[in-house]
Amino acid sequence: MTDKASWEQAKTLGVFHGELEDDGFVHLLKPEQVLKVGNNSFAGRDDLLLLVLHRARIRSSIFDADLYKTGELFPHILGALNLEAVMMVLDFPPSEDGTFKMPMRLTMLVQKFL
Numbered sequence: 555m556t557d558k559a560s561w562e563q564a565k566t567l568g569v570f571h572g573e574l575e576d577d578g579f580v581h582l583l584k585p586e587q588v589l590k591v592g593n594n595s596f597a598g599r600d601d602l603l604l605l606v607l608h609r610a611r612i613r614s615s616i617f618d619a620d621l622y623k624t625g626e627l628f629p630h631i632l633g634a635l636n637l638e639a640v641m642m643v644l645d646f647p648p649s650e651d652g653t654f655k656m657p658m659r660l661t662m663l664v665q666k667f668l
Contacts, residue, residue, distance in 0.1 A: 598652035611639035
């Protein structure tokens with residue numbers, strides 16, 4: 555999940571840095587984590603995109619971390635994300651009430667591959 559300005563910058567640079575400069579890694583989400591993070595951290599934002607990644611195409615190391623000490627693991631990339639790993643970019647607009655719903659294209663993709 556990222557904002558449109560960061561994605562445009564990534565296309566110009568050829569890599570996506572995300573929070574790399576602040577945290578040293580890029581935060582990722584599993585499909586089942588998208589709505590929780592979107593609604594808890596970004597409700598009402600109308601500038602978001604979902605980047606659907608092909609894990610095998612990611613060149614940097616991936617590790618899981620329990621960010622909130624809840625036992626739930628969130629994937630992270632140690633380094634920048636190479637754009638060849640991005641399979642699809644989806645708009646992620648909020649509903650009228652500011653909450654997010656899973657885009658149908660992502661739901662269909664998850665059902666196909668899981």
